[in-house]
Amino acid sequence: MADVENYIKNLKEKITNRDPDQSEFQEAVFTVLDSLKPVLKKHPEYIKANILGLMVEPERVIQFRIPWQDDTGNFQVNRGFRVQFNSAIGPYKGGLRFHPSVNLSIIKFLGFEQILKNSLTGLPIGGGKGGSDFDPKGKSDSEIMRFCQSFMTELQKHIGPDLDVPAGDIGVGGREIGYLYGQYKRLNGSQNGILTGKGLQYGGSLARTEATGFGLIYYLDALIKDQNDTLKDKIVKISGAGNVAIYALQKAQENGAKVVTVSDSNGYVYDPNGIDLATVKQIKEVERGRIKEYAEKIKSAQYFEGSVWDQDIEYDIALPCATQNEIDEKEAQMIVKDGVKYVAEGANMPSDTGAIKVYKDNKVIYGPAKAANAGGVAVSALEMSQNSERLSWSFEDVDKQLQSIMKDIYEKTAAADKEYDLGKDFQAGANIAGFEKVAQAMLAQGLV
Structure with missing residues (x-):
């Protein structure tokens, strides 16, 4: 167990020294690291391959400026992000958040959580997240449209149906997704699978809103x-x-x-x-x-x-x-x-x-959130499947699959809780169940 403790301690110190100002990211990662000690004790091969050292470092971080014009004619500039965190089990998948609080620490914490959340769904999607410090509140539809078009003009260089499929989050609903998708289509042609949370008229899924x-x-x-x-x-x-x-x-x-x-x-x-x-x-x-x-x-x-x-x-x-x-x-x-x-x-x-x-x-x-609120990304992944098949499933079919996925997520967390004798610690159970699938995929794929 001493080797496990030292491994976690050294990893925490490395994260703190490397990103000392990213408090939200540290909070999310450190909580997960502590809960994984029983798994590392049982599977020393994860330490040998430094799986966690790889997992806590994003595969790619993209930051860019977003120039746009407000209704009074003034030029504004916001900051945009996309963190493509882990693709071991599938293309990056995670929402876009438009909120004044958005910074790299928050996007990294959300992206890291998304790795484990997406793993828990059982669907082939990796973890990513993005957004901007733009505040949609109080903005006109025209201002939001111009901002979204500028945001997507840059983001579209880094995403694709089999690479990275964003969705909505705080501040990004159906209106924003529509403007984002329209700009992507204008630049690249129609690819329904590039965003999820779309309107039903252009490739969205029933039950995604709910x-x-x-x-x-x-x-x-x-x-x-x-x-x-x-x-x-x-x-x-x-x-x-x-x-x-x-x-x-x-x-x-x-x-x-x-x-x-x-x-x-x-x-x-x-x-x-x-x-x-x-x-x-x-x-x-x-x-x-x-x-x-x-x-x-x-x-x-x-x-x-x-x-x-x-x-x-x-x-x-x-x-x-x-x-x-x-x-x-x-x-x-x-x-x-x-x-x-x-x-x-x-x-x-x-x-x-x-x-x-x-x-x-x-x-x-x-x-915990990574288990309890995974329904949104689960149906986003089902929307990707419908787009690939050029089909639209009924609300009842999607909802039935959602019920099955959420029940399965609980059962996975409960099973991990029981296997490692955690005493109804479903937070640790969720972390362990999500981590083990990703870790096994990373181990199989080698040092990448």
Whole structure:
């Protein structure tokens, strides 16, 4: 075990010295490294081949400028990224994020997580991520179109249906994907498989919009059933009000749970009668409004500024679906105090390391993002398959495959937890199950 400890310690030091300012990337990688110690002890060949040393270094990092013109005629410049992290099991696959917080550390953390997440789906896709520090909020459709066209003019040099297939993420929805795809097509001709999350009129997949939120509940349902429990009559808090939150809300309600919160970057609404799905969809998907408007329309609801996780009410399940590190140690302690039994993550790394420790110390069953929110990328991969076959599958067919994939992801994490005697540590189980497939592929392919 000493060799394992030294290997991990030296690797952490190398990462810290090489990228000292990339705190998000370090947080994501170090958590995974610590959880893989039992695997390295059992498989010393991974240390000999320095598989983890290869895996934590991206195969390629692309950074570029994005010049565009706003509606007043002023010239603007943003920064763009694409990190092509690991292609051992398939072409790079991962979303594009447009948000002011985007930097290389965040894109690298997301890309690294994507390697393991994509592996867990069982589909032949590698890990990648990209985006820009551009903020779509408050921009006109024309400004967003010009930005997307400039972004894709550079990105198109580095992607392809069998090389790297981006999708959407925070700030990149159907509108942005349409503009991005149009520019790619203009420069390269029609290749439907170059982006996923496309509109149904030009190669998109039914159930893609719902996939991450539905998949979160399918994963949670499998986890809860394995604890001899049920979603029915559970009280649920959800953060966020985008696609993931909305469709997690819908599927949770269909399974008999009562969701009492949704939020956005300004605050949250609490509705003790249960959130009205149609009203949230109208505000966020049609009007592109703020979540505080819910309380203006629904008399039983109250709006509060701040974090939904600071609110003190009794509930059973926490589903963070907003953004990374939205729950810290203090808020996790509040979650425990409120009697929560399960936390399942719809966003990428929404709980920081201190929060995760609180969950585990207090026996809260924790479903990590790389397992629980893999439904989006799973259906993206199914969209790639449909594009390759020039077919369009029914909503029911895609949804059935999604249910099967999410159940299988839970079963893989539970099996790894049992094999390595982790004590219902499904975070470590997910890391191990995702890692072993990638490691075996990397070992087979040699020093590349």
